[in-house]
Structures are given as C-alpha cells and as structure tokens.
Amino acid sequence: MTTTPQAVRRASPRTRRAATPPDPARPLLPNTEPVRLLDPTGTPLPARTDYPEPPVEVLRELYRRMVLGRRFDTQATALTKQGRLAVYPSSRGQEACQVGAVLAVRDTDWVFPTYRESMALVARGIDPVEVLTLLRGDWHCGYDPTEVHTAPQCTPLATQCVHAAGLAHGEAYQGRDTVALAFIGDGATSEGDFHEGVNFAAVFKAPVVFFVQNNRYAISVPLSRQTAAPSLAYKGVGYGVPSEQVDGNDPVAVLAVLTRAVAHARAGNGPFLVEAHTYRMEPHTNADDATRYRDGAEVDAWRDRDPVARLETYLRARGVLDDAAVAEVAEQAEAYAADLRTRMNEQPTVDPMSLFDHVYAEPTPQLIEQREQVRAELAAARDEEGDA
C-alpha cells in the first residue's frame, strides 16, 4: 500500500483533531450550580428543558401541604413545651424538601424516612398522631408500614439507605415498578451505610432515589467537617449514579428535580442521587441550643429564602392563588393543628403486657415467664394502691 503525502499530512498529529473518548463520568455529574426555577423572592427564572415546571394544580397542592406541614411542625414543637412529646426534631425551613419529595412519588412507592421527616410523613397523608407516636414516648412507630408504604422513621443514621436498595430490588424482582425514596441528611452521608446503600442500588440497578437534605448542620457539626467534596451530589459519580443538586428552598425546583429522578428510577435506569441545599431553621431538637454553634445573622439570611413565602409569591403572581385561597389554606392548617392538639392532649394508653407481644412471632418460654413476672408485679402494685 502506498501512502500519498496528503494522507500523511491528514494523519499527522499536528493537524488531526485529538480523538479523546467521551468522559463516561460526565452524564453522572450534577449541574455545577443547584437547579433553581424560582429566585429567592419567588420570581420565576427562565424555563429549563431538563427540569420542566410541574403543572400548576400540583404546585397549588404543594403549597397547601407545605402550609399544613409548617403548621404541624409548629404544633409539634409546642407540644414538647407542654410535655406532650418527649422530643421533636423540627424540619421548619425544609418544607420544600419534605413535601416536594413525597409529592414526587406514588402511594404505592416506598418511603424510607429518618426521624426528621415527620412533616414529610404527614404530607404523605399519614395520621399525625401516628407519626408522633414514638416521639410521644411509646415503643412503636405508630403507623402500619405495609399500609402506607413507609418504613418506620429511622434513627440509626444512613442504615435505611441499604433497606431502600433491598426493597427496590425485591420489588423489581417480583415484577412491580415500585420506586424507593430514601431520605438522608448531610451528616449521615459520612456513614458507611450511605455508601453501601448507593453502591448496592447502583450494582443491582435498583430503582431508588436517594434524597440528601443538606441543612448545613449535623446537630452542631457544620458541613465542612463532613466532606471535602464540592457538593454532596458529587458522591454519586464514584458509584456510577447520576446525581443532581437543587435549591432546597425552591419548592418548584425540588418537585421538578425529584419528579425527574423518580421517573429515571422507575424507567429501569437504576438509582438517582439528589442533594437539596436547605437550612434547618430550628435547633436539632427542642433539647438543643443552636446559639452555641451558629449565629443569628446566618439564620436571618435563610429566613429571607423562606420556601413557603417563595411559593406563595410565585403562585399569586401567576394568578392561581388569591387572598381567599390563602385564607382557606390557613384555615385548614389551623383546624389540622387544633385536631392534633386535642388528640395529643388525651393521655395515651400503654399496656406493659404488650411489651412481650412482638419480640418474636411467638414468645419464647423465657419471655412467657417474664410476662407472668410483670403481670404479678403489676397486680401487687395495684393491691398496694388499693390498700393505701
């Protein structure tokens, strides 16, 4: 074969365009800036093709549930002051995340919440008294997880991420198109189970959406102590998981990003990781003192990005929410809180004998013995009371 001088010139390194292979990580990486569809004042930003705005009737429902959610949260914090709740971890300020995420999934999908997701659970339609059962001081999760497709609120950090991967894989294995939505906080992304959960979901292509609410603090420890990554959303790429970051105080953007993430998972493309940048306006729980680790100016700056006001401003400007509608939602929220107050003021009945009922499917002989012992102790205590 002969080579013409022209052909040599075409192939010479100086003139040939470098044939770099496409970067396989590129499609997995999040946008460098969090996705945002409304600015902090509620003014719409230019529409995006990658994250179309949800239909207006969905946004109105999002607004309604956010208002109810905030009222629920305020009421729960108040109940701790009256001694009706042992403890309450507030998610005030995170309404867009709490409500937006659950609106993105179906009732038949499974949600894996942490202890901070009480608002998300009531937004999912679970009875608030059931949601608060554990925090009230009882020993069980309150609701029936199989009925509401929601795991018990998880206290051990990040452990629910692997459950979500397993549930999603098991559902797909049995021919169902269920998606698992796993909530997790910024601090818990440091736990091994977060990484194992994302990795298992990726390897088995399980339909899971991992939703990281980065509210800046793990109790008192700031994000800078959890990670050196540019964003928590970058943690997906190492596992081959597409990821996105979103302004977590922009309800429209949260719902848009989660909707796309859920569709991605349901279509059989495997898991998706979303980091929402948000802020916990209240202390870690009512027992925490946030003034020891963050200053008021920081909190005030986030107050200006309030997600409820932001959505209200936007919906009003679009002409789909007026004074009457706002008042009606506010009225619903008051009624909801009043009902919760009334029901939480009733002293719950707890039965010590029930402690033995669900340790095993059938109690062991040793538990039967201990149950009889407790029964005798209670009877003796009653007799003493009777004598006194």
Add this chain to the structure above:
Amino acid sequence: MASTMAKALNTALADALAADDRVVVFGEDVGALGGVFRITDGLQARFGDTRCFDTPLAEAGIVGFAVGLAMSGLRPVVEMQFDAFAYPAFEQIASHVAKLRNRTRGKLSVPIVIRVPYAGGIGGVEHHCDSSEAYYAHTPGLKVVTPATVEDAYSLLREAIDDPDPVVFMEPKKLYFGSAEAALPTRTEPFGRAVVRRPGRDATLVAYGPAVPVALEAAEAAREEGWDLEVVDVRTIVPFDDETIAASVRRTGRCVVIQEAQGFAGVGAEIAARVQERCFHALHAPVLRVAGLDIPYPAPMLEHTHLPGVDRVLDAVARLQWDDQPDPRWAAQGSAA
C-alpha cells in the same frame, strides 16, 4: 448414607430454593465459586443468578439489603464469609433485623437467615475463628441456632428459612467436613428443643456447636474413670430449652457446661446460671464451666492451648465433689475470707 455437614447445608439450601420462589441466597463469593467453604456449591448454576448471587463486598450492605428484600416479601438467606467479618453488619443486625417486628407491632417482620461460619479448630489465621454467638444471643429478637450433627444441619437450616423470625445460623467450621451417616432430607427436633445425645447417670455435660463432639469424646473417655456422663446438645441457643437441660441435671445432680468461646460473660455462663436457679436442691456440686481462654483467638500454632479439649472437660468432671470435699481451687479463697 454417609454425608457431611457441608453437604447437608448445601442440600438444605437447594431444597429451600426449590420449595419456595421467595427464597434468595446471596453474599460474598457464593455464586460461581460456591462459597469459600462450598456451602452454596452449584446453587447458582441450578437456580440462576437472580436466586443465588454475589454482592459487593460489604457486610452491613448485605444484611441491610436483606432487610429491604424481606420487606418486599422475599426470604433472604445471607452468608457472612467468616465470623469476624460479620461485625460490620452488627448495627444492621442489632438495630434493624432484631427490632423491626417489635418497632412495627408485627406489621413488618424480617425472616432473614444470616449464616455465620464460626469458631476455630481449623488452623485459621486471625479474624477467621471467632466464637461470636454470645453477641447475637444477647440481642432480643434474634434466634440463634447452631447444629452439631449432619442431620441437624439440614433440618435446622430448613426450619430457619421457614421461620417467621430472623435467625443467626452459626455453622461450626471444624464440623463442616466430618463424615457421618445421615438420611437426607430429614426433620429433627424443632427449634427450642435440646437433645440428649448420650444418656448417662453421673453428671450432665451441656454443650453446643463445636463443643458437642468434645463432650461426647470426653464422656467416652470418662467411662475408664468410672463416670457415666450424659451429654445434652443445646442446638438452639435462642429459643433456649430450660426444661430438657434442667431435667437432665436433676437426674444426674452434677453439671459441666462446655463452650469453645471465651468464657467470660458467655452463653455457658448463662446456662450455668439457669441450671443453678432451677436445680439447686438437686445439685451435689457447683455447676462448672469449661471454655476457651479469655484471650483474642490465638494463632494457629497455639490454638490447641485455647480450645477446650477432652482433658479440660475431664478435669472439670473430676472437680464435681465426688467425695463431698470443697473444690480445692476455691477452698483456699474460702478459708481466707
């Protein structure tokens, strides 16, 4: 027909996979390789890689994944490659596997079997020979089972997979490949029943898992000393069979509890306490324990020093106050007080 415990476990898994579509078997190297001990040999070829599969090398992930699969209605059987390699999964086991039924008032159960090849005697290097049963037995909500015979290996594993509760299934590694006559498939006594492996009149040896053959050997050797020893195999540590063990000790009046694990705060201590509580007036001597030493599991060249063998058992039997004299070991301390 002659078989081994390894073969019996393999057959039990195959039969469970064949009997119930919900059963899935997974872990590290359980697929093409068939497990480092070959317990899952041939299962992937026969049932496909959706029923028997390898996972990422992460034990917390394996057990947590099993929790999620169980929530979706499946019956996961997971293999922890070695006893000490299960420790990363301990949070999942203690906080979720053991408690989900209780936390949901029975609405969610996690019928998972966690297979743990455990204990020593195989010349394994460090982190490969731990006796970890006490950690699990101390955790309410778990059942803890350990076979000592080939037939029990089959039957207890089938029962574990069918059980509505999570079961930590402890497999004594050193008993995997010993051959014994066994008719498989078979069903032996159910969970919660200890079994008298050798009847005797003079003293009861209580043992489980890898200590059972030691107890039987010691009982044979004791005949030469003129002692007729009964051997009880605990089989299921949880649920525990107080009745069979107490009945035996009431008959014999003397008891030695044998475990391979280090002794302090171990399962043997619990058994000794329970026997003493129930049999005090029938006892002619304190209940003694024979156990491994309270040291990290030693190097292969020294493991024989650690493992309770026939001699250590016979020494204990000799101290059961046959002549109604105080145990010389404790007598000096007693008189000083």
